[in-house]
Amino acid sequence: MGSPEHPRVDLVRGDITEQGVDAVVNAANSSLLGGGGVDGAIHRRGGKEILAECRALRAGHYGGGLPVGQAVATTAGRLPARWVIHTVGPVYSSTEDRSALLASCYGESLRVAHELGAESVAFPAISTGVYRWPVDDAARVAAHAIRTARPRVPEIRMVLFDDAALAAFRAAFEAS
Template sequence: MQIDAVQGDITTQDVDAIVNAANSGLLGGGGVDGAIHSAAGPSLLAACRELRRTTLPDGLPVGEAVATPGFRLPARWVIHTVGPNRHRGQTDPALLASCFATSLEVAAQIGATSVAFPAVSAGVYGWAVQDVAQIAVDAVRASSAQVDLVRFVLFSAAALGVFEAALS
């Protein structure tokens, strides 16, 4: 598995699947979640509403992942995962690692061989980007999912530097 990190916009990545740092309601939000919903168009929200109506009536639990089509995105799939929120006392690194591992398992199940991740739980969910980078890189390296490329797509140069350090 090739692992790299770039600075950019996750919604423009030419990969099979992008990972959405979603909230448990799956109905859009701010940050990465809002950007992905905006770029994918209203069909993404409709697909998420259908998941809530059928298989996830209580929402997506922290650390788990589910896929929807990518609709207007270059990526064929969006894999939604809910990161732990430190502000709500969700401080277990295993929950954060599960976001990355479970997303890769879902990617393999849907046939995605290239996946782009944001810095799940960094920022508004209160996790330090240094912690997210190390946990993410370790979880991806430990994964046995059959994925050829994992790309971390970071919004800022500072976050990119932290992820590059974790990868070295």
């Protein structure tokens, strides 16, 4: 296990809904009401408890939806985690640098995890699915954001969906 000063970062190929960690990060859409990809998988496997808490968030402080780069926690429902931290990644643009927003997803998720008292957190490759962020660049942004984040969480797990993503994230974390 790592420490808050020197978190351990593990990179694995797998299914984020199967991770036995304190907090799983959901690459959510701003509605917080489920969607495709990681978001849909987390809502399906986690069950109605997650959706109920997301609806309560929408009825309260997040009536307009969760802004890009922000993060908020709910129960993990039936997932083998305690919490789900929802964060909204930016849609990739070749004409506008949105990397600070992507980095914020990681930093804000770690801040929320720390506030919850989480000792371990699992991240997907945020924005690399339907939001079309190139995996190599997303990995670079993620590695830098995680390495420089304050506060920190002792154990961080990047859960990648295929061998190409795993290789890209390994290269980025080795270079950071």
